[in-house]
Amino acid sequence: MRVCSFWRLWPLLLLLPAQAASLHEVFVAAWARQPEALGRAAREEEVAARVDAARAWTPQPPAISLSQKSDRIDRNTGQREWEVEVGVPLWQPGERQQQMAAVLAEHAAYRAEQLHSQWRFAGELREAWWRLQLSTSDLAIARRRLEEVGAVADDLARQLKAGAVSRLDANQAQISRQAAELALTQADLAWQRARGEWQAVVLATQTGEIAAVPAEVPSASSAAERVALLERHPAWLLALQRVVVAQARLGLAAVNLRDAPELGLAITRERQSREDPYAQSLTLKLKIPLGGDSRNRSRQAAAAAELAEAQAQLDKQRRQRALEVEGAAAELQQQQMAVNIAGDRQQLALDNFTLQQKAYRLGHIDLATRLRAEAERFDAEQALARARLEVGRAIARYNQALGVLP
Secondary structure, eight states, X not given: OOOOHHHHHHHHHTTOOSSOOOHHHHHHHHHTTSHHHHTXXXXXXXXXXXXXXXXXXXXXXXXXXXXXXXXXXXXXXXXXXXXXXXXXXXXXTTHHHHHHHHHHHHHHHHHHHHHHHHHHHXXXXXXXXXXXXXXXXXXXXXXXXXXXXXXXXXXXXXXXHTTSSOHHHHHHHHHHHHHHHHHHHHXXXXXXXXXXXXXXXXXXXXXXXXXXXOOOOOSXXXXXXXXXXXXXXXXXXXXXHHXXXXXXXXXXXXXXXXXXXXXXXXXXXXXXXXXXXXXXEEEXXXXXXXXXXXXXXXXXXXXXXXXXXXXXXXXXXXXHHHHHHHHHHHHHHHHHHHHHHHHHHHHHXXXXXXXXXXXXXXXXXXXXXXXXXXXXXXXXXXXXXXXXXXXXXXXXXXXXXXXXXX
């Protein structure tokens, strides 16, 4: 079945918006639509409320109670007693400062989690973008291959009607065209899948498509620059901040030895009978909870365990970040070498195809040999195009390993 080249070309036109956006612009727009970003304002408001609570004069709001006592049920002689009491919880020594430190540490940890989520999303965005670029390149080459093979098949079909070529050669050309059509169908399917993944990552809207992205460049070359970037890596900062949170919670558990004591002030107004005048009294009370050692030990043990786990994760992140950067640097070096190899192969395949095409016109080789040379040329051209794109993807992965956002 013959395939119109324009029908295969129109999906590529969908990638062309009115104005092309950079990867950074797409990243910013797409991140703003992610669930983590949408909930940031509410999270910041929550933290602000917790900071205000930690700055308050009391750990809990004061409470007021009202009671009334009389003898109406039995004697009803007019005995009355009214009491109003205000209870104020008190901070324990050092608790207020430790509570504030814990809240601020958790706030910083939340912002580190936001940065870490951005970094992970940047990795998904980069991978989706480069998959789309690779599939777009494969689709363009497959489409051009079908056009050239189809032209040969059409020419041989006309020569067959004129009796200038054998049916064997015409059939061989048709087989090559059908193989090219199948390859184009598969390349088109891969492109559709990659484009769908890209749109899913960016939650595509009218600004979710891009035509071209400036090539990324390695963000660091020297060891000092690499170390500096790794110290600002989102995964490292998150692990470090979790250690700070665990330390703050352990400090809070150390001073929060029991329930909060409470200072009470009560005003009582009472009389013994209807004939007696009301008398008033003022009562000052201090309630100090006792016990709670088992609960406090469990709190301190849990905080100590959290700190140990956070420190272990910090050490793990240090090793993991270094290994990932080394792996990404090695991949980039290998892909750059692959471009040179693919370039040499493409030149040899092109030269071989030129010679085979000339030999076919002179009748020195058969059509099958000439078609094999043409297939080798397209394979080599596709390998070179993919190798060049793989270098770009390797650079993106290197930047990702260093924690650099688009």
